[in-house]
Amino acid sequence: MHLFRKKCNRRLLMKISALAVLLTWFATMVAANSSAQNLAEIRASLPTESISLREAFKALEKQTNIRFTYVSGDVVKYKQTRTTRRSNNVEAILEDLLTNTDLAYRQVGKTVVIKKKKNVPASDEATEKPVEGVAQSARRGTVRNENGEPVRGATVRVKGTNIVMSTDQNGEFVLKTAGSVPLQVSYLGYQTQELTFSADGQEVLLSPDFGNLDAVTVIAYGTTSKRVSTGSTSSISSEEISRAPVNNALEALQGRIAGLDIGSANGLPGSSPNVRLRGLNSIAADNSPLYIVDGVPYFSESLNMFNGDNGAQSPIAGINPSDIERIDVLKDADATAIYGSRGANGVILITTKKGKAGRTAVNFNAYTGAGKVTNMVEMLSTQEYLELRREAFANSGETPEPTVPDLFEWDQNLDQNWQKKLMGGTAKLTEANASIGGGSESTSFLLTGTLRKETTVQPGDNGYNKGAGMLSVNHNTPDGKFSVSATANYTADFNDAMATDVSQYYNLPPNMPIYNEDGSFYWYNNTQNPYAFLERRHETRNKTLLASGIIRYSPITNLNISTTLGYNHTGLNQIQMYPSTSFNPLQGAGSSSYLGNGSYDSYSIEPQVSYLWDTSWGKLDVLAGATWQQGTREGTYFVGEGFTSDTQLNNINAAVSVRSNGFRYSKYRYQAGFARLTYNWLNKYIVNGTFRRDGSSRFGPDRRVGNFGSVGAAWVFSEEGFLKDKGSFLTFGKLRSSYGVTGNDQISDYGFMDTWSFNTYAYGGIAGLHPTRVANPLYSWETTRKLEFGLETGFLNNRLTLNVNRYYNESDNQLIEQKLSPQTGFSGYRANLPGIVQNRGWEFELTSVNIKNTNFEWNTSANLTIAKNKLVAYPGLESDNINKQYYAIGHPMDIVYGYQFTGVDSQTGVPQFADLSGDGELSQGLDDSYVIGSRSPKFFGGVNNTLRYKNLSLSFLLQFVKQEGEQLNFGYMAPAALGSMVNFDTSVRDRWREANDASDVPRAGVNSNDEAYAAYNTYYRHSDALWGDASYIRLKNVMINYDFTSLLPALKSQRISLYGQGQNLFTITNYDGFDPETKGRVMPPLKYYTVGLRFTY
Structure with missing residues (x-):
């Protein structure tokens, strides 16, 4: 709902951002002065x-x-x-x-811990070595925070092994050992403690780490920490993902990651979000990032053979959000170049949850809620609409015939609110997931299951149902030298949608009837009846299986040999049914069905070896590995027509005629070798280099192999003697830079080969063949060069951190369609030409621990991205009559051309436009049009606050986007003219009505011979008059949670809590349509309210 329709411009956003920074700074300074006394x-x-x-x-x-x-x-x-x-x-x-x-x-801190005196080792460094033949005994330890309170869920790892466990509700863990062992104990928001565990009852005290610089950060083929990382990465935890009641985990990233622009395609279940990471890099190839799930490349392209009202299905929805442990986003060359030809658009690493050693724990989480559309457009009432129609006839000098239905035949007092009828319902949402996990120090497991059910705001019983399950098993030998882990994720869903998004019919005449007196659907000429379209079904069934396994062997300390195995299967079956009753009789009768099937199967193997030299002159970490992957994609598309009964539409065999409308088969093979070398001297100077040599079957025989690589360096200047341990206001500072080359092979298979098609007409009863595409053996890689500079800082013991990135990306060797002379027999061919696309921008990430004490915590995180995309070069663009309608040198890649509106003639009411060609005439096409705008945002980001008072916690995320876009009545799908037989929003109340009226809305008309009518249809609805600001600030997510664990001890639960969530709760915008995120005339995102319960036993 648009609570405030204020102008969301740059000045307003900058004021809000400045105020948030000042408030955060003030709170930080107050908190910093409230430290504990001795x-x-x-x-x-x-x-x-x-x-x-x-x-x-x-x-x-x-x-x-x-x-x-x-x-x-x-x-x-x-x-x-x-x-x-x-x-x-x-x-x-x-x-x-x-x-x-x-x-x-x-x-x-402000707590005094009283405990029994114990005989403990004088130093954690004195490690008692296990004695051969001595039986192991169970020893219990306790992890406490700075207030002496037990920390439940802390991760306890035996250093140098794969033995991992979690503390229980009392902060306790049990470890079987015959002697002293080195431990690493970590918990979110606290410094990782390394100690020697040697005595039963030993306690581990964790100290706050406000900046959490030593937290594990997942990178390509390994892990690191923020302190010593040389690349640009961002991450989101499972806790943050769980705050949003979404079906696709990518939607939970909106507004949380700098550089990552995610927008909803529409508000219908199962739709695929639009994802851009640092802009568009390619003119013709796919611009989606590479997805890696548990080390396995994940297929993310839609398998749809045709679309329903919710658009293409996203395979990413096959990864259940509740099964995800964390998501890491890799951006610069240092982080992505090791993925070679697949890293140009960035990489998103998804790590699923794994079992942990300890007693068996059962987790259950369920929530339910309801959703409504975020906004409805205020339309003219029936009387205002009829007044507009009569006025239009009068302006065109016509008298309406008695057969004009809306003026004479339909009920003049009927006031249909088509928006409420078509999308004013209440969507219901329910999800439940459960897991059981645990195990010993050598073997652990995790089994999960999820059920989800959604309905829509549309009339009818459309809905989405999903079931998912995951099994993860980990095993390691007692000496920690050998380990194996396996994970299998399976998801099946059923989406019962409609073939057409009926929300586009929001502007039908308000007095148009839906049914005839006999109950049949009402039709008039070419006017559509959306209630008839409700009978058109679009059913989709998806099945996704992702299986991965890692075998690791460490024959000696610091040497790891491993192999990652992966299998990914995605299958889709869809049917679209058009019963005879859903057709306008004037447009044809009969019934039809469309049947589509698609599948993708991929196998991958990645052996790796790594070794860490830890010497007095620094640490040298070396990694080498190889990749082999094969993927097969298939698809079929059939059309059945002439069904004798609408009840048989789901049976293609009942059709009178069946024809093939498409077939797809392709095989993709990929292999590579890669290496990485990282040198770290005293955690002060770090250098990282990567190299990858790729081979892909998608390119010509002479261009199938490419080399990619990067170099990155970091200087942790806060470790220098002039700053370290000086009690400085600055507690952490790092400068880093990287440069590298990545590639993009996200193109269709066999693009380098010549193709042939059957002739339409047969000769002698035999259909001949004709060439349709010329071969190009030099078909090769697109390459992207990435340069980045970064500054990472921490202040006041890292209570306040600020990261700034400046990046420059340039993509060339673009695969562009080139025109050929007609004498060749081909219209053109695709080849690598020096087309250049540039992306550059600034990214800012701020975190602040405003207040942190025993009873109250307040944390803030914010991110801001200022991005600019530009087409620098496109050889032959001026002579390309098709592509020059979509691209222009010096402008972004997603521009829109339109006419320059100069106002409405105050005497005639006819809209006026600039003659940009200067030839004295206004003409259609590019001669008199110009780039009126781009769909890329100018800047975007989010501000997240998390507060906790004792057992009550609250978090809320504000998302903001500065952008422009098409207004409600822009484009070919908009009404042909003001005054035609469709309703309009209330902005037309200010239209021109008589001479000397000053208005930006033209006069109404009904005849194409009317100058105002013709100008509206041809120019006005394609002009900058209907293109404008689409910026917004949105309360994207709110979650409030109360932990009842301490109040219900009789339940013996480790954790029990009740929570409420809200999604897309309100929006501040100046946009005049349904929603500024989706724009246009599609189903807007829904506003959801949910309540839930979770417990761990």
Whole structure:
């Protein structure tokens, strides 16, 4: 819903951004000044009479801002204690109180942890080696945060092995060991602790890491950390994904990742989002990023042979969002060049969840909710519409005939709200997912299952149903040298949609009837009846299987040999049924069905070997590997006509005639060798180099092999002596840069080969062949050169972090259709020519820990992308009469041509346009048109806030986009003229009506001989008069959650919480159509409200 229709321009967005930064900075400074005091600096006093130790702690809590945490049984036994110091600092008082006890204390922030004295090793560095033949025993450890509270869900890893487990609700873990072992303990938002685990009952204290610079970051063929990374990457966690009640995980990334522009195609279930990562790179090839799921390339192209009202189906929906652990987005050459010819458009790595060692845990999550369209356009009432129609006839000098239905035959008082009828319903959404996982230190597993059901806001019983399951098993030997993991994801869905998006009929006459008196559908001339179209069904069944396995062997320390195996199957079956009752009798009768099937099967193998030299002169990490992949794509398309009964439309064999309307078969083979070398000296100077040699079957025999690579470097200047440990305002600083070359092989198969087709007419009963495409053995790679500079900083102990990226990408050797002389027998052929596409931009990422204490936390993250796309060169464009309608040198790749509107003649009401050619005449085509705009956003981003008060948490995401686009009545699909037999939005109330009227809306008319009517139809609806601002600020997502775990101990649940979610809740925009995200006349995105319950047992 558009609550405020204020102009969303650059100035407004900059003011809002500046205000958010100032508020964040102020909160950070306040929080920074509220750090805990040393106990020796805090004064307190206790009564002289004897009191219990617990009472003494309570008395100290009342006088100070510190809090005591302890195990009750350890403290209550000391019922009589006194201090000889009535008034002193807290440190001295505690030492006096605990003198004759078995207790010790430790200050952690504003909390004092009281615990039993233990005999622990003097140093974590002294590691007791296991003794051969000594039986292992189970030892229990506890992980606590800075307040002494147990941390549940912390990851405990035995360093150098694949043994991983998670802490339970008490922050405890159990490890079987015969001696001391090195551990790595990590938890989101805390510094990773490395220690020696040697004693039963040992505690691990985690310290906050506001910037979380040492958190694991997934990169190509490995992991690193933000601190030492040389590439440009961004990530999103499973927690962030779960905040959005979406079917496609990509939709959860909207507004969260700098450089990643994701927009909805429409608001119908199963639709495929539009994804651009740092702009458009190719003129003719696909511009989608490469998707890698658990190390396996994932097929992301639609298999549709034809589309329904929701457009093409997205195979990415086959990866269930609730099964995803994290998504990492790789952007620059340093991060993507190791993927060679497939990395030009960026890479999106999806890592699914895995089982963890520990006792078996059952997770359940379910939510349900309802959705409505985000906005409806205010239309003319029936009386206003009829007034417009009569006025149009009068302006054209005509008297309407008595047979004009809307003026004489239809009910003059009927006021149909077509928007409410066609998309005013309530969509219902329900999803439930469950998982069970656990295992031992050597073998762990995770089994998940999900069911999802959606309906639409359209009339009828259309809907979407989905079922998904995943099984993951991990096993490693006790010595950690050998491990194997396997994961299988299976998804099946059924989408019962309509063949036509009926929302485009929102502007039918408001007094047009739907049915005749006998209950049949009403038809008039060429006017369509959308209720008849509701009977046209479009059913799609998708099945997706992704299986991956990793075998890893480490014969010696730091040497890893592994092989990744992958299989990806996607299958689609679709049928579109047109019953005879859905056709306008004037346009033909009969019934028909369209049947399509598509499938894709891919196998891949990737052996790798890596070794890490860790010496006094630095760390040298070497990786080498190879890739082999084969994919087969098939598709069939049949049309059946002349069914004797509409009930048989789903049976193609019942058709009188069946014809093939298309067949698709292609095989893709790909192989490569790759290497990476990373040198790290003291975590201060890092250099990274990658190389890949690719071979692809999609290119000509002489051009099938290409070389790609990159070099990246980083300088962590905060590690320099003049900054390190100086208590500086700046706590982290890194400069990095990268340059490299990637490629793009996202083109159709066999494009280099000549093709032939059967002649339409036979000779002697035999149909001959004729050539349709000329062969090109030099058909080769498109290449993209990427240059980037980055600055990463952390302030106030990394409470505030700011990352800035400046990138320059240039793609050349473009595969462009070239014209040939008619004498050759071919209209043209596709070849590599020096066409150049340029993308450059700025990316800003800001995170802030505004407030963080025991009871209250407030975190903010924001991102901003300022991008510019430009076509630099296109040889032969001026002579290409087709492509020059869509491209222009010096402009973005997605431009729109239109006419320059100069106003409405105040005397005649006829719209006027500039004669750009200067020939004295206004003509259709490019001569008198110009580039009126681009569909690419000028800048975009988001601001996310997460707040927690005790057990209550709230998060909300604001998304903003600065863009332009077609307004409601722009384009060929818009009404032919103002005054024709369609309704208009209320903006036409300000139309020209009589001489001397000042208006930007032309006068109405009904006759093509009317000058105003003709100008509207030919020029006005294709002009910049109907092209304008489509910027918006949207409350994209809100989630509120309450954790009941501590209130319901009888349930013995590790976690139980109740939550509510909202998606697309309100929008501030100046756009005049349904929604600025989708623009045009399609079903807008839905606004959802859901409530849910999750628990872990």
